[in-house]
């Protein structure tokens with residue numbers, strides 16, 4: 001494979017002024033990837049996390065919104081989550097500054113060919129893969145003993161630790177609330193999550209793209225997670241969700257966290273909650289920075305539909321699976337929806 005293909009997009013852009021073949025999107029929705037076209041905005045419910053732990057009737061209303069968001073569009077905007085505005089802005093600033101460093105500086109954190117962790121462009125899993133217009137810094141955060149701190153820029157260490165520790169608390173609160181919203185025991189999802197659960201931070205950087213009508217920031221996919229927490233760029237939109245066969249833009253709420261269900265939550269909830277297919281469109285004028293934190297059950301743990309959600313009217317639609325992340329990448333590589341492999 002030619003050397004230039006594995007360059008960060010940021011570098012490719014400096015040396016190449018022609019539409020790069022490996023990045024041209026050829027999917028079915030290819031005729032409709034934007035290029036400045038306006039997409040309708042998705043109606044995403046706001047869920048007040050403060051109310052989720054209150055003993056009031058207001059809590060019931062938040063449960064209802066949580067359930068409705070996850071079962072219709074597969075996501076919601078978490079507000080009143082306890083993270084200060086300034087703290088989120090600082091997290092964004094640290095990420096943005098990293099990608100603005102000279103290449104030699106960033107390359108100190110480069111991933112190796114056979115590893116996803118570290119700094120680099122879209123992982124090339126197959127020769128036929130269309131590449132995403134994005135550079136990333138990908139870091140395993142939990143279990144803590146698996147951190148490769150040599151890949152963490154020094155100024156990330158304190159803040160990323162603090163940010164993800166808060167997300168871990170939020171994740172637990174949400175898993176309990178989601179179970180309660182379905183009238184289940186509050187540990188129904190949590191106990192499948194396990195003690196050695198995995199948390200991965202992915203800093204996504206989307207450089208401006210001169211061909212926004214031909215190239216995507218991230219191809220359509222659903223996350224292989226239980227839950228994903230996304231800190232969106234404060235100003236530049238780009239994320240879109242597929243709902244009833246149409247693409248909708250996800251609105252920016254600067255200090256909210258966008259939470260979406262992943263495939264493993266769809267499996268555990270026996271399809272009550274949807275893992276939404278989503279993509280990122282590019283922008284010819286402005287760069288975009290986001291931070292996705294992926295929460296995944298312990299690798300070796302078997303996960304499957306919660307028993308109380310299976311009955312005659314609603315038979316089990318998903319198998320019990322183990323190592324879903326491996327299933328995910330095997331299928332993703334072949335352009336298949338990984339979740340189909342877990343369907344009965």
Ligand code: OGA
Pocket residue numbers: 202204218223230238239278280290291292
């Ligand atoms: C992802 C993702 C969306 C975004 O990293 O899986 O979907 O807006 N990111 O960066």
Ligand code: NI
Pocket residue numbers: 221222223278
């Ligand atoms: Ni995603």
